[in-house]
Each structure stands twice: as structure tokens, then as C-alpha cells.
Amino acid sequence: MPRSTEIRSQPVKSKTRRTIIKAGGALFVSVVTPLPALASQILAVRVWPSEDYTRVTLENDSDLKVTHFVVKNPERLVVDIEGIDLNSTLKDLVAKIQPNDPYIKQVRVGQNRPSVVRLVFDLKDEIKPQVFTLAPVGEYKYRFVIDLYPAAPQDPIAALIQKGEWNKENPATPPLAQAPVAPPKPDPAPLAEIKPQPEDKTERNPKVVPDEPRMQLTRMITIALDPGHGGEDPGATGARGNREKDVVLSIAKRLKRKIEQYPNMRVMLTRDADFFVPLGQRVVKARKVQADLFVSIHADAFVQPTARGSSVFALSEKGASSTAARWLANKENSADLIGGVNIKTHDRQLASVLLDLSTTAQINDSLRVGNAVLKEIGGINKLHKGAVEQAGFAVLKAPDIPSILIETAFISNPEEEAKLTDERYQEQMADAILTGIRNYFAKNPPLAKNRLT
Ligand SMILES: [Zn+2]
Numbered sequence: 001m002p003r004s005t006e007i008r009s010q011p012v013k014s015k016t017r018r019t020i021i022k023a024g025g026a027l028f029v030s031v032v033t034p035l036p037a038l039a040s041q042i043l044a045v046r047v048w049p050s051e052d053y054t055r056v057t058l059e060n061d062s063d064l065k066v067t068h069f070v071v072k073n074p075e076r077l078v079v080d081i082e083g084i085d086l087n088s089t090l091k092d093l094v095a096k097i098q099p100n101d102p103y104i105k106q107v108r109v110g111q112n113r114p115s116v117v118r119l120v121f122d123l124k125d126e127i128k129p130q131v132f133t134l135a136p137v138g139e140y141k142y143r144f145v146i147d148l149y150p151a152a153p154q155d156p157i158a159a160l161i162q163k164g165e166w167n168k169e170n171p172a173t174p175p176l177a178q179a180p181v182a183p184p185k186p187d188p189a190p191l192a193e194i195k196p197q198p199e200d201k202t203e204r205n206p207k208v209v210p211d212e213p214r215m216q217l218t219r220m221i222t223i224a225l226d227p228g229h230g231g232e233d234p235g236a237t238g239a240r241g242n243r244e245k246d247v248v249l250s251i252a253k254r255l256k257r258k259i260e261q262y263p264n265m266r267v268m269l270t271r272d273a274d275f276f277v278p279l280g281q282r283v284v285k286a287r288k289v290q291a292d293l294f295v296s297i298h299a300d301a302f303v304q305p306t307a308r309g310s311s312v313f314a315l316s317e318k319g320a321s322s323t324a325a326r327w328l329a330n331k332e333n334s335a336d337l338i339g340g341v342n343i344k345t346h347d348r349q350l351a352s353v354l355l356d357l358s359t360t361a362q363i364n365d366s367l368r369v370g371n372a373v374l375k376e377i378g379g380i381n382k383l384h385k386g387a388v389e390q391a392g393f394a395v396l397k398a399p400d401i402p403s404i405l406i407e408t409a410f411i412s413n414p415e416e417e418a419k420l421t422d423e424r425y426q427e428q429m430a431d432a433i434l435t436g437i438r439n440y441f442a443k444n445p446p447l448a449k450n451r452l453t
Pocket residue numbers: 228229235236244298299332
């Protein structure tokens with residue numbers, strides 16, 4: 001295979017390159033252990049490109065020893081996998097890299113030496129790799145994961161501005177769908193203006209009546225929409241093979257477009273494509289854009305296919321409102337295990353979010369918005385429970401953002417699976433959630449921002 005030849009011949013091409021590769025080689029030698037008698041097999045190769053990061057997952061029948069190092073000029077990531085021989089599954093990785101991948105130009109795969117396969121990722125930009133292994137879970141055997149994060153991550157608001165999805169301070173601007181896309185140039189000056197600033201107009205305006213039926217907003221409202229699961233984590237799967245991660249993304253995108261029709265509301269999606277976002281990271285994203293509301297969108301599943309109906313959940317401080325709610329929260333919280341997070345960085349991220357702050361006020365607001373949304377959903381689907389339920393969902397733990405989790409229907413119920421994939425139902429669901437949100441804000445206008453951090 002010409003590509004593998006290319007890899008082997010590379011180190012002698014230039015002096016600097018040889019030095020760096022040698023350094024990597026020395027590292028490799030220092031961790032070498034006796035090879036197992038039988039070579040391991042790579043069972044599957046998956047690539048999840050996204051603007052946040054690109055993930056490459058290799059699924060294996062045993063836990064593999066992997067070493068990696070970065071090479072500069074041009075930027076490359078070299079990954080050596082020990083104890084395996086090159087097979088066709090692994091070779092397929094080459095074709096799985098899309099030309100529009102944000103971080104990977106191409107990958108070269110070759111047998112570097114007996115029982116060592118080398119992957120060389122040619123990169124489009126400087127990256128910070130995270131390479132880690134995951135123990136078997138759910139349907140998955142052993143996985144090793146290569147996450148390619150940008151070395152200089154973009155500010156989330158700057159990213160939204162660049163996509164033309166944030167610059168909405170002036171209500172006179174046309175709906176976003178028609179607005180020209182902002183030039184791809186993060187300019188610090190206008191950015192500072194657009195960032196949500198603390199305002200106190202509400203307090204100065206005595207005419208704002210809390211029970212005003214129409215939504216009267218004195219400042220931009222930011223909604224964080226969180227389509228559950230994604231990437232390695234498909235969520236629940238229906239009998240006809242429809243996956244939760246796909247239907248909830250579709251509903252979230254519809255809801256986003258509807259919210260954007262209102263000049264005083266804007267949306268941040270925690271994911272806008274099929275990739276995994278760790279639970280804590282979803283909360284971090286919402287807090288970075290100073291969201292006024294966090295809405296996580298899911299589709300329920302249960303062993304009995306007769307289970308049906310929509311539900312809305314809020315966080316609970318002291319125990320779940322029912323055994324079923326606790327069970328569901330545990331199931332949703334296991335997303336990180338299936339989606340795959342690097343434990344080393346994970347704990348640090350969570351520590352910064354889940355501060356030891358009281359969530360009492362957050363929960364009260366969440367119950368209010370939850371009830372407003374549940375009431376509207378009751379108009380389009382049977383409700384699983386007549387009231388907002390509570391449990392310890394990890395994704396609802398932002399201490400300063402009212403947060404709800406909506407189970408839009410049971411994907412494990414064949415009738416509801418059909419609904420969830422039906423465009424009309426998705427539209428109705430998005431409309432119901434939107435009406436609920438707007439009713440909530442009409443009765444509870446956002447006050448001046450007073451952040452804890
Ligand atoms: Zn879910």
C-alpha cells in the first residue's frame with residue numbers, strides 16, 4: 001500500500017523531522033511491554049467531525065496500548081497502536097475522513113513495524129489531542145478515542161457571531177434566515193458590544209406588569225437548547241431503528257428556527273450536528289453565553305413498549321420525585337460513559353461548573369417554566385405524568401440557569417416512534433415548547449443579569 005510506504009520513509013526526509021520522530025520513538029520504546037501472543041483486532045472505526053472537535057474512535061476486542069505525539073511543520077498527530085496488525089477495518093479510516101473535516105486534512109495508516117500500526121493525521125491547524133481508552137459499556141467493546149481539539153478554542157459567542165446567529169441586538173434587523181452571514185472575522189470591538197451586558201432597564205421601568213399576558217422584554221433573552229446524546233451515544237433506539245440523538249436534534253433545530261423569528265430572543269445549540277458533548281460541557285456552554293434558560297431535549301424509552309407520553313423534568317435537591325424519575329436520571333446521566341469522556345479533563349470541567357451553590361431558586365424557576373411547557377405539550381400529546389417531575393439530572397445542574405429536560409415522547413413505543421420521526425409532530429412539539437417558554441417569560445420577565453461568577 002503506497003500510503004504505508006510513505007509513512008515509513010518519512011522520518012529520514014529532514015533533520016528536524018527525524019529528531020522529533022526519534023523523540024517520539026524513544027518515548028515508545030520506554031513503554032514497550034511483551035507483546036501478546038495473539039494480535040488484537042480492530043472491530044470498527046468511527047469518525048465524528050464537528051466544529052468543537054473531531055473524534056476518531058477505534059473499537060477493539062481488547063484494551064490496546066497506544067502512544068501518541070505531535071509533530072510540527074506541518075502539523076501532524078502520530079498515534080502508534082501496539083499489538084495489532086493492519087486490517088481492512090483500520091484501512092477504512094482513510095476513506096472516512098471527509099474533505100470538510102475542520103481539523104483533519106487526511107490520515108495515513110501503515111504497519112510501522114511488526115505488531116505496531118501507525119496512524120499519521122495530517123492536520124489543518126494546530127490541535128490539542130486527547131487520547132484515551134474506554135472500558136466496554138452497553139453495546140461497545142473496548143474503545144480508544146482520539147479527540148482533536150483546536151489549540152486555540154474559539155469563544156462560543158464569537159463562533160455564533162461568525163455564523164450570523166448572534167448579532168441581533170437591533171430588533172429592526174430582518175429574520176436571521178434572510179440576514180447575510182457575518183464575515184468570518186472575529187473582531188474584538190463589536191464583540192464586546194454584542195456580549196450580553198448587565199442591564200437594569202426592567203428595574204427603572206415601573207410600567208412592566210408581571211402578569212402582562214404579552215411578552216414584553218427589555219433585553220435580549222438567550223435560550224440554550226440541548227439536543228441530548230450525539231456521536232458515540234445514540235441515546236434510545238426505537239423498534240424501527242430510529243435513534244433518539246437524531247430525532248431530538250431535528251426537534252431542537254426546528255425550535256431554534258422558531259425562536260429566532262423573535263427579535264428579542266436568540267439561541268445557542270449545545271450541539272448542531274452528530275457529535276457527543278459531555279454532560280458537564282453542555283452546562284459550561286450554556287453558562288458561557290449567559291443563557292436565561294436551558295432546555296434539554298430527549299426521547300424516552302422503557303422496557304415495556306406500551307409506555308407512552310411526554311414528560312418534563314427539573315432538578316431535585318433532595319431525592320427524585322419518583323422511582324421512575326430517579327431511574328431515568330441515572331439512565332440519562334450514563335451518557336458520559338457511552339458517549340465517552342476523558343476522565344482526566346472531565347473532573348476539572350465539572351468542578352468548575354458544579355460549584356457548591358444552592359440550586360433552590362433555580363429549581364423554583366425551573367418548575368415554573370417546566371409547568372408552562374408541560375401545559376402546552378399536553379395540547380399535542382398525552383402526558384406521561386400530569387406534573388413536572390424532579391430528579392438529579394447532571395445536565396440540569398447549572399446553579400444560575402433555570403433548566404428543564406423534556407422527554408418529547410417514548411421512542412420505545414412504536415406509535416410514538418412514528419410520531420417522533422413525523423415532521424408535523426416535530427413542528428407541533430417545537431411550537432408547544434416555544435409557547436410554553438414565551439408564556440413563562442411573559443410572567444417572569446428576566447431581570448438585570450447578576451452573575452455569581
Ligand atoms: Zn435521552
